[in-house]
Amino acid sequence: xxKIVTHKEGALDKYYxxxxxxxxxxxxxxxxxxxxxxxxxxxxxxxxxxxxSQRFRGEHFISVDPQKTENCTACYxxxxxxxxxxxxxxxxxxxxxxxxxxxxxEKRPVSFDIDALRCCFCxxxxxxxxxxxxxxSRNYELATLNRETAVYDLDHLKREVKGRx
Amino acid sequence: MTLxxxxxxxxxxxxxxxxxxxMVPQLVWFERRGAAWMQARVGPNxxxxxxxxxxxxxxxxxxxxxxxxxxxxxxxxYQLAPAISAIAPVAAMAAIPFGSFLIxxxxxxxxxxxxxxxxxxxxxxxxxxxxxxxxxxxWASNNxxxxxxxxxxxxxxxxxxxxxxxxxxxxxxxxxxxxxxxxVSYQDQSLLGFLPRxxxxxxxxxxxIFLIAIFAETNRLPFDxxxxxxxxxxxxxxxxxxxxxxxxxxxxxxxxxMASALYITIxxxxxxxxxxxxxILNLFSTMLSPDMFQNLLALAQVASFIxxxxxxxxxxxxxxxxxxxxxxxxxxxxxxxxLFPIALVNLMAVALIIAWIGV
Numbered sequence: 001x002x003k004i005v006t007h008k009e010g011a012l013d014k015y016y017x018x019x020x021x022x023x024x025x026x027x028x029x030x031x032x033x034x035x036x037x038x039x040x041x042x043x044x045x046x047x048x049x050x051x052x053s054q055r056f057r058g059e060h061f062i063s064v065d066p067q068k069t070e071n072c073t074a075c076y077x078x079x080x081x082x083x084x085x086x087x088x089x090x091x092x093x094x095x096x097x098x099x100x101x102x103x104x105x106e107k108r109p110v111s112f113d114i115d116a117l118r119c120c121f122c123x124x125x126x127x128x129x130x131x132x133x134x135x136x137s138r139n140y141e142l143a144t145l146n147r148e149t150a151v152y153d154l155d156h157l158k159r160e161v162k163g164r165x
Numbered sequence: 166m167t168l169x170x171x172x173x174x175x176x177x178x179x180x181x182x183x184x185x186x187x188m189v190p191q192l193v194w195f196e197r198r199g200a201a202w203m204q205a206r207v208g209p210n211x212x213x214x215x216x217x218x219x220x221x222x223x224x225x226x227x228x229x230x231x232x233x234x235x236x237x238x239x240x241x242x243y244q245l246a247p248a249i250s251a252i253a254p255v256a257a258m259a260a261i262p263f264g265s266f267l268i269x270x271x272x273x274x275x276x277x278x279x280x281x282x283x284x285x286x287x288x289x290x291x292x293x294x295x296x297x298x299x300x301x302x303x304w305a306s307n308n309x310x311x312x313x314x315x316x317x318x319x320x321x322x323x324x325x326x327x328x329x330x331x332x333x334x335x336x337x338x339x340x341x342x343x344x345x346x347x348x349v350s351y352q353d354q355s356l357l358g359f360l361p362r363x364x365x366x367x368x369x370x371x372x373x374i375f376l377i378a379i380f381a382e383t384n385r386l387p388f389d390x391x392x393x394x395x396x397x398x399x400x401x402x403x404x405x406x407x408x409x410x411x412x413x414x415x416x417x418x419x420x421x422x423m424a425s426a427l428y429i430t431i432x433x434x435x436x437x438x439x440x441x442x443x444x445i446l447n448l449f450s451t452m453l454s455p456d457m458f459q460n461l462l463a464l465a466q467v468a469s470f471i472x473x474x475x476x477x478x479x480x481x482x483x484x485x486x487x488x489x490x491x492x493x494x495x496x497x498x499x500x501x502x503x504l505f506p507i508a509l510v511n512l513m514a515v516a517l518i519i520a521w522i523g524v
Contacts, residue, residue: 015503020488024483024484027483027486027487028483030202030203030205031199031202031203031483033205034201034202034203039205040206040207041205041206042205042206042207044207
């Protein structure tokens, strides 16, 4: 049952005076709260940062093994699943001497480009990857000075990210 | 006038100008940070401690910009408008007393720049000039939005001046004088033994009407229709930039201060001491000579006047960030159909009461 509440308008309400006083009280209360109790909803951004969820999907990275070799085997699954079509992989063979695991990692990405301007940060690539190679970190500061820097190449993606950043 | 009088006058002018000009940056700062605090934000806090230098940075920015005049503008009036808008409220400030008097040697120095017997008329005359810069700026800019802002602004100010005048006349009947000093000394007594005999207690209705009217006169929210950012871009000062805009901006705050000073002088005891602080001064009455005590009293009065004006300015900011803007028909409805009749009835009631029982 919905309870219907009717507010009877008195003579004072017609001149909006009680409403005015209520409004002034609300702002004064908030003034006190922000100034003396520090209950501000905004923060001093570059110095203070908000704690985002562990599942936040930010800038991409490719995980590496202890020998700094990327885990990616250029299987093209991420490129296929990507709805924004922003991943471009060129596959190639890993030279014998650069492969510490013998046959284990013989295929490698010669180039691995992610166009961050197209990316919609859906995280499908992360889910599709069988090697847990491509991941999304928690870094959300992706602004660049030009379009070229917004296309991440393999060197940029292979940077060291602890945990999920 | 002797050399002493001239130098005293010059010092008083310097004092009033210094206080009112010096307070504008603090007000701008408080407007911005107070707004932030009321909206649960942090506000500008980068320039100087607590962001106190922010208004200075704003002024430097504005003054170092190119002073631009639109090609189709009427050059003379375009440049005249900000000048009038800055001068009028400062001139009105001259007639408002900010303390009783100092005794220096043989001389009695009244703490008021212009001792006028009909000071309130002088204040109103200069305050009434404030409608001209809005009209001139709106017309001379040759811009649709400016023109609309000017039309709104001038009709609003003329409409609310009527309610303001009637509320004021009812107070003049009670005080029986046009001299602001006499008004203050009338209010510097007690009413019924426990209240100060302030105008607000003698005639609260006139006080409320006057308050609403000065909000409209100074174009502050909820009556900032001449500027109306969301619909008129910036209203009458849309075509102004750089130093001329800074003058308009500055004038708005000086006008607020002048209006608060007048309001306080009429309704809140002017420079009369804040009730409950008199006993602190009386502690010194035996220690000091009568002349020195009068000087101390005058300084305390100046301090309490500035304090009262400060409270009023807080109220201005507080209201600005609480109330939304009126619609134009609502504004005219309030001015002509509510405030005007109420002020008239109030005036008649006050006149009848005074005729019956006297002041």
